[in-house]
Amino acid sequence: MAFEGLADRLQSTMKKIKGKGKVSEQDVKEMTREVRLALLEADVNFKVVKDLIKRIKERAVGQEVMESLTPGQQVIKVVKEELTELMGGEQSKIAVADRSPTVIMMVGLQGAGKTTTTGKLANHLRKQHNRSPLLAACDVYRPAAIEQLETLGQQLDMPVFSKGTEANPVDIASEAVQQAKADHNDYVIIDTAGRLHVDTDLMDELQQVKSSVKPDEIFLVVDAMTGQDAVNVAESFNEQLDLSGVVLTKLDGDTRGGAALSIKAVTDKPIKFAGTGEKLDGFEAFHPERMASRILGMGDVLSLIEKAQTNVDEKQAKELEQKMRTASFTFDDFLEQMGQVKEMGPLEDLMGMIPGASKMKGLKNAQIDEKQLVYVEAIIQSMTKKERQEPSIMNASRKKRIAKGSGTSVSQVNRLLKQFDEMKKMMKQMTGAQKGKKGKGMKFPFM
Amino acid sequence: MSFMEKLKNKFKQNEETEEVSAKYKEGMEKTRNSFSGKINDLIARYRKVDEDFFEELEEVLISADVGVMTVMDLVEGLKMEVKRQNIKDTKEVKDVISEKLVEIYYGDDDEQIEELRIEEDQLSVILVVGVNGVGKTTSIGKLAHKLKQDGKNVVLAAGDTFRAGAIEQLDVWGERANVDVIKQSAGSDPAAVIFDGINAAKSRNADVLICDTAGRLQNKVNLMNELSKVKRVIEREVPGAPHEVLLVLDGTTGQNAMSQAKTFSDATDVTGIVLTKLDGTAKGGIVLAIRNELNIPVKYVGLGEKVEDLQEFNAHAFVYGLFADLLEENPE
Numbered sequence: 005m006a007f008e009g010l011a012d013r014l015q016s017t018m019k020k021i022k023g024k025g026k027v028s029e030q031d032v033k034e035m036t037r038e039v040r041l042a043l044l045e046a047d048v049n050f051k052v053v054k055d056l057i058k059r060i061k062e063r064a065v066g067q068e069v070m071e072s073l074t075p076g077q078q079v080i081k082v083v084k085e086e087l088t089e090l091m092g093g094e095q096s097k098i099a100v101a102d103r104s105p106t107v108i109m110m111v112g113l114q115g116a117g118k119t120t121t122t123g124k125l126a127n128h129l130r131k132q133h134n135r136s137p138l139l140a141a142c143d144v145y146r147p148a149a150i151e152q153l154e155t156l157g158q159q160l161d162m163p164v165f166s167k168g169t170e171a172n173p174v175d176i177a178s179e180a181v182q183q184a185k186a187d188h189n190d191y192v193i194i195d196t197a198g199r200l201h202v203d204t205d206l207m208d209e210l211q212q213v214k215s216s217v218k219p220d221e222i223f224l225v226v227d228a229m230t231g232q233d234a235v236n237v238a239e240s241f242n243e244q245l246d247l248s249g250v251v252l253t254k255l256d257g258d259t260r261g262g263a264a265l266s267i268k269a270v271t272d273k274p275i276k277f278a279g280t281g282e283k284l285d286g287f288e289a290f291h292p293e294r295m296a297s298r299i300l301g302m303g304d305v306l307s308l309i310e311k312a313q314t315n316v317d318e319k320q321a322k323e324l325e326q327k328m329r330t331a332s333f334t335f336d337d338f339l340e341q342m343g344q345v346k347e348m349g350p351l352e353d354l355m356g357m358i359p360g361a362s363k364m365k366g367l368k369n370a371q372i373d374e375k376q377l378v379y380v381e382a383i384i385q386s387m388t389k390k391e392r393q394e395p396s397i398m399n400a401s402r403k404k405r406i407a408k409g410s411g412t413s414v415s416q417v418n419r420l421l422k423q424f425d426e427m428k429k430m431m432k433q434m435t436g437a438q439k440g441k442k443g444k445g446m447k448f449p450f451m
Numbered sequence: 452m453s454f455m456e457k458l459k460n461k462f463k464q465n466e467e468t469e470e471v472s473a474k475y476k477e478g479m480e481k482t483r484n485s486f487s488g489k490i491n492d493l494i495a496r497y498r499k500v501d502e503d504f505f506e507e508l509e510e511v512l513i514s515a516d517v518g519v520m521t522v523m524d525l526v527e528g529l530k531m532e533v534k535r536q537n538i539k540d541t542k543e544v545k546d547v548i549s550e551k552l553v554e555i556y557y558g559d560d561d562e563q564i565e566e567l568r569i570e571e572d573q574l575s576v577i578l579v580v581g582v583n584g585v586g587k588t589t590s591i592g593k594l595a596h597k598l599k600q601d602g603k604n605v606v607l608a609a610g611d612t613f614r615a616g617a618i619e620q621l622d623v624w625g626e627r628a629n630v631d632v633i634k635q636s637a638g639s640d641p642a643a644v645i646f647d648g649i650n651a652a653k654s655r656n657a658d659v660l661i662c663d664t665a666g667r668l669q670n671k672v673n674l675m676n677e678l679s680k681v682k683r684v685i686e687r688e689v690p691g692a693p694h695e696v697l698l699v700l701d702g703t704t705g706q707n708a709m710s711q712a713k714t715f716s717d718a719t720d721v722t723g724i725v726l727t728k729l730d731g732t733a734k735g736g737i738v739l740a741i742r743n744e745l746n747i748p749v750k751y752v753g754l755g756e757k758v759e760d761l762q763e764f765n766a767h768a769f770v771y772g773l774f775a776d777l778l779e780e781n782p783e
Binding site for chain 1: 519
């Protein structure tokens, strides 16, 4: 794949810098170039990238990065902070009109997912806010668009207002609002036809719908896979309709979704929701911070570091490191380390935060079985002190006893012993290699 | 004769090409204006060809959604060329830029208009795939109309049994193009629908069967497997089929289009691309990248809403549409 995360991209540049005592301006230039390419590969608009790079450069050339011991990590941190700031905080509130019904208008290009999102939003309003929406079918152009909304209405058991394909969208919208008043629906979601932002006639039509029903929210629905053109689309829809928010669809794909950043930058309107699946409940609040990580293709490595920092006692870590080097790592240490990892939260969450882990084939859908950890713990706790220190004394009768004590089988005990042995060998190799290189040793196998 | 003249002359040769290029020019006006406008801008602002100039050129190309890798290759090649010819003036570099861009389009198989593979005296099967919302069903409708106009007997199979209203949508297009649509109820097995479609097409002595499929994001493994199964059914039932596997790409899609092209190719051996929605401001630069990196030809482009706005891809016309400003400003 042509896509690499920012972390990967920065690695080679960082290698060069690592040996140096001081980071030169040329180094910073190289780093920012990598940052720039990473953002562009993620489809962030080039103008937005330019502004960002300018700010990042300022901060990077300043004290912040230069004086830090790990300039690479520091650059990533600065970049992520800038991205997160640009994206703004989480905002998934939906307006409530003083007088019912609240009217929401859905607009966007063809194929962005307006109709599906209309259904998902209606479902969300009912489930999360206990509302009863009416759906209005104003897409009279695309064949079977009305049928699509009607089918969604059936699936959701919600009313759909339609007048066929001959009616005028402006009339349909205003009559739908009347209907909602009569039927005591507290929300009306208007599904409009997809249109190009440069199609003057159809954009006029949207303005007419807007002035006729005076919507409380106008959501631009945007495909997360949109490229550089996202700015043009968002800018002109916003200019002509004054949007109140954005819904980003198809986020369950493997796109980096740099469009999100572009849209936010040019419209300054919040991205409120994200479409994340084929089904009607694939709809959630938009998380700007997660998006920032995704655009950088780095997993949530920072929160992982933060988590590790708060949960791992530095002194203990040093001791452990020493033990690994001298290969005097015992089952007691193993137990302790496991405890620390567990404190950091569910393992699955942790895996998701490791950059690249999502790409590894076996790991992608791997359900990490936390129960296994309970067994491991039980087995170790059933060992005597001596056995924990010197696993080599293990024999058949000891294994039988341990299996009995931990409620497991001898084969499970054997497996653990074997894994432990392999782990130790690996540690030896890793620490050995580190010694040869010079520089700081490794801290944890999982970091 | 300079390269520009050659390209230009190609379009002065006969009326028909003139007409085609006019259509491209019109459809891609927005694209062209901003794109070559930017290049001209760039050239006007920088007198000297230096690092900054190249950096900005990179940006112009990237803003057209040309893949980052492709841009890097292109700019590297340009730098070499500029050194070799000892070009100092940005005006001169213009010719070289266009030449390089066109080179990427044509690659080794020069001057080739990519035609749809339709067998004579035998049923040809076209499988249409792509992610959600790119315009698969619409493109099928337009393609059916086109083939029908060419005197082919066409049958459509409504393989999108998942999305609400998809079958009805294809039905409407079937009526418009006056071709039969083979369908089952929503939620049924797509492979079974396609199987039915093949049998119906055979018994009707149809020339072409076009199979619609549900949109799916390429990272959904199960759905991609389902697609491979559909293809296997086609392979089994009709020797030599599918004759074409068309991947429909949304012209506004960014770098993810590359991932789509790769993954769909892995699952179904894509033989060609239909690039839709080029009538907006999207640049369609992704075509450059896909041809360059994956060697999958573009067969059709969607330049508008109307039935006849699905155009056979014509690389010359496409490039002409994209660089018309540059060409016309260069009378020599």
